[in-house]
Amino acid sequence: MNGVALLAAAVSFLILGSGCTAGQDEKRVHTVDDVVAAGWTQSREYPVETLPGVSEVWYGFFEGKDIEVRVYPSPEDARNHGVGPAQEAVDAGKRSFGDNRALLRLQYGHEGKWTTGELSDLVSLLRTRYAAYMVAGNLVLLCETDLAACENLVGHLPLSRD
8 A cells, every 4th residue: 555545544534523412312222232133243342341331332343334332221321421431532533644653754755664653653543443423322332434324323223122
């Protein structure tokens, strides 16, 4: 992959974060099984210790996009305990070209040995980053590039158990 292509790929990670609440779904209670039934591919479970009030945290895919699903006991818990950490995850995914030595090096075509810091910057670009999140009932969904895949996933969720 040439420097310009890598630079273009990195720009996709820099989309401004945003959050929203699915209005029609704000009182619904869903399980991870509901999300799987909606077409989301469940990949691995994350520990819940670092997220207050969360019951389960899962990583997976929908429509070719990474989506992390955080399950809270109630919609109120999702709004009260889930929005802050979700926004923090989105903010952590934002990168400035000026702060990333690897991107600057690729942009200007420097040759020679890469420093440990430059390699670290490059590897950090390859990690999953979330550009947006949404709250849907008791779920907080972290969305890889924008809200579209998360909104489509929520649109496929079965009617809930209130």
